[in-house]
Amino acid sequence: MKRLIVGMLCLGICFGCSKKVSETDEKDRKISVVCTTGMVGDIVKNIMGNTAEVSNMIKAGTDPHLYSPTRGDVAALITADLVFYSGLYLEGRMEDVFKKIEEKGKTVFAVTDNVPKEYLLMPADYKGHPDPHVWMDVQGWIHGVNASLDLLVGKFPEHAEAYNANANAYIEKLTKLDAYIKKSMASIPENQRVLVTAHDAFSYFGRAYGLTERGIQGISTDSEAGLKDISNLVSFLVENKIPAVFVESTIDPKNVQALIEGAKARGHNVVIGGELFADAMGSEGTYEGTFVGMLDHNATTIARALGGTADEKGFQGKLSAGRHE
Numbered sequence: 069m070k071r072l073i074v075g076m077l078c079l080g081i082c083f084g085c086s087k088k089v090s091e092t093d094e095k096d097r098k099i100s101v102v103c104t105t106g107m108v109g110d111i112v113k114n115i116m117g118n119t120a121e122v123s124n125m126i127k128a129g130t131d132p133h134l135y136s137p138t139r140g141d142v143a144a145l146i147t148a149d150l151v152f153y154s155g156l157y158l159e160g161r162m163e164d165v166f167k168k169i170e171e172k173g174k175t176v177f178a179v180t181d182n183v184p185k186e187y188l189l190m191p192a193d194y195k196g197h198p199d200p201h202v203w204m205d206v207q208g209w210i211h212g213v214n215a216s217l218d219l220l221v222g223k224f225p226e227h228a229e230a231y232n233a234n235a236n237a238y239i240e241k242l243t244k245l246d247a248y249i250k251k252s253m254a255s256i257p258e259n260q261r262v263l264v265t266a267h268d269a270f271s272y273f274g275r276a277y278g279l280t281e282r283g284i285q286g287i288s289t290d291s292e293a294g295l296k297d298i299s300n301l302v303s304f305l306v307e308n309k310i311p312a313v314f315v316e317s318t319i320d321p322k323n324v325q326a327l328i329e330g331a332k333a334r335g336h337n338v339v340i341g342g343e344l345f346a347d348a349m350g351s352e353g354t355y356e357g358t359f360v361g362m363l364d365h366n367a368t369t370i371a372r373a374l375g376g377t378a379d380e381k382g383f384q385g386k387l388s389a390g391r392h393e
Contacts, residue, residue, distance in 0.1 A: 098118075098119060098120055098121045099116065099119055099120040099121070099149050099150065099224070100120070100121050100147070100148045100149045100150070101116065101120050101121070101122045101123070101148060101149065101150045101151075101152060102122075102123055102125060102144050102145055102148040102150075102151050102152075103122060103123070103124050103125065103151075103152045103153070104124070104125050104126050104132060104135075104152070104153040104154060104158075104159050104162070105124065105126050105132055105153075105154055105158070105159075105347070105348065105349075106124050106126075106127075106128065106348060106349035106352075106357065106359075106362075107154065107203045107209070107349060107359055107362070108124075108152050108153060108154050108179055108212075109122055109123075109124040109152075110349070110358055110359040111152075111179060111209075111212055111213050111216050111238075111359075112152055112216060114213075114234060114235070114237075114238040115213070115216060115217055115220055115231050115234050115235050115238065116220065116227075116231065116234070117230060117234050119224070119227055119230070123144065124352075125137070125141050125144065125145075126159075126348065127348075127352070128317070128348050128349060128350055128351045128352060128357060129317055129318055129348060129351075130318060130348055131318040131319065131347055131348070132154070132158050132159050132347050132348070133158065133159075133160065133347065134161070135159065135161060135162065136161045136162070137161075137162055137165055142165065145165065145169055145174075146169065146174075148174075149175075150174075150175045150177070150223075151166070151169065151174060151175065151176040151177070152177050152178075152179060152216065153166065153176070153177070153178050153179070154178065154179060154180060154200060154202075154203075155178025155179060155180040155181055155200065156178070156180050156188075156197060156198050156199070156200035156202070157194075157195075157197040157200055158200035158201075158347075175219075175223065177216070177219055179212035179215055179216050180200070180202050180211075180212055180215075181215060182211065182214075182215040182218075183202055183208065183211045183212070183215075184211070187208060187211070188202075189271050189272065189275070191268065191271070191286070191287050193286045193287065194286065194287040199268075199271055199272065199287055200287070201269045201270070201271065201272055201273075201287075201346070201347075202272060203272075203359070204269065204270055204271075204272040204273035204276075204346075204363075205272040205273060205275065205276035205277075206242050206243075206245055206246035206249065206276070206363065207246060207276065208272055208276070209242070209359070210239055210242055210243075213235055213238060213239060213242070214235070217231060217232065217235040241360055242359075242360070244383070245360050245363055245364060245383070248364070248367065248382075248383035249276075249277055249363065249367040250277055250278075252367045252368065252370070252371040252376060252377075252378045253277040253278055253279060253367065253370070253371065253376070254278065254376075255371055255376035255377040255378065256279075256370075256371055256374045256375055256376035257374075257375050257376075259308075259309075260310070260311060260374045260375050261278060261279045261280065261374065262279065262280045262281075262282070262308060262310050262374075263279045263280070263281045263282070263314070263370060263374075264282045264283075264284075264301065264304075264305065264310060264313040264314065264327070265281070265282075265283050265284075265313070265314045265315075265316060265324075265344060265346065266283065266284055266285060266314075266315060266316040266319040266321070266323060266324055266346075267283045267284060267285035267286065267287070267316070267319060267346070268281070268283035268285065268286055268287045269283065269287075269316070269346035269347060270283070270344075270346070273366075277367075279370075282301060282304065284297060284298060284301060284323045284324065284327065285297075285319075285323070298323065298326050298327060298330065299330070301327055302327055302330035302331050302334065305327065305331045305336060305338055306331055306334050306335075306336045309336065310338065311338065311339065311341075311373070311374065311375065312338060312339050312340065312341030312373040312374060313327055313328065313338055313339075313340060313341060314340065314341050314342060314343070314344045314369070314370070314373070315340055315342075315343050315344070316343065316344050316345070316346045316347070317343055317344070317345050317346070317348060317350070318346065318347050318348050319346075321340075324340065328340070339373075341369065341370065341372075341373025341374065342369035342370075342372075342373055343369075344365075344366050344369060344370070345362045345363075345365060345366060349361070349362040350362060350365070354388065355384075355386040355387065355388065356387070356388060360384075361382075361386065361387070364382040364383055364384065364386070364387060365382065365387055367382075367383075368380070368382045368383075368387060
């Protein structure tokens with residue numbers, strides 16, 4: 069991989085020089101931006117609007133913790149005008165790529181870089197890194213919106229007015245989403261406000277919206293769940309009479325199924341409450357393939373499965389039928 073990166077960087081530098089000369093007079097050329105995850109791409113698309121061509125490297129249903137860049141990915145990163153990623157070691161296997169590209173003068177930006185340190189969660193089992201799943205708290209992700217806006221206005225002051233207006237409109241949508249999630253989670257009976265998922269991606273969600281969160285695997289899906297982890301969680305489900313657990317769109321549901329079978333063997337029936345979007349959004353082109361749609365789906369699914377009240381179509385009436393059941 070290191071040889072691949074070095075070779076592609078050399079080609080990229082030569083290509084970039086000739087490209088600048090040939091496109092000097094192309095004033096209307098859109099800014100090329102490569103983002104890692106859909107959540108990051110959603111920020112950039114909403115701020116930059118039609119001034120940019122934005123592509124997401126890691127597609128729906130793909131786990132960013134385990135993602136390694138392909139030759140095509142490296143080529144796209146090298147030729148892009150800007151690179152945005154989530155950060156906090158979410159894309160751990162790509163860290164070397166980002167560093168090498170940045171060393172060559174490319175703007176490479178982690179949207180979580182300016183999140184206040186006191187806001188970040190520091191799990192003991194994540195190698196000294198903060199929990200990277202900041203987007204699970206809407207207010208946390210707004211930090212990423214503001215940081216991205218500052219960078220983009222600084223680089224493209226000619227678009228400052230449009231970018232500021234776009235960001236304000238986006239934050240207004242996110243603020244309404246945040247209020248909906250709070251209302252939905254508050255509707256769940258207090259003794260059932262427990263969220264059990266495939267891995268620890270929902271700690272920020274739990275802290276922000278008043279749920280106890282438990283994951284079978286740790287913060288990163290690089291970790292493996294042991295029999296003891298599953299057994300302890302089964303005991304927790306049985307003792308607290310938790311009615312539902314949740315699978316995730318990027319993770320094999322086998323461990324969640326083991327929880328259900330373990331609880332059943334001890335006389336407690338637990339159901340799968342639905343599939344949640346944790347480390348990736350829904351399919352591109354769908355409502356769930358937007359950040360607002362992703363968290364609307366999650367909140368609606370969780371509330372309905374744990375005994376709360378939420379409209380089956382979500383707070384904007386746009387959820388796909390059956391996706392949250």
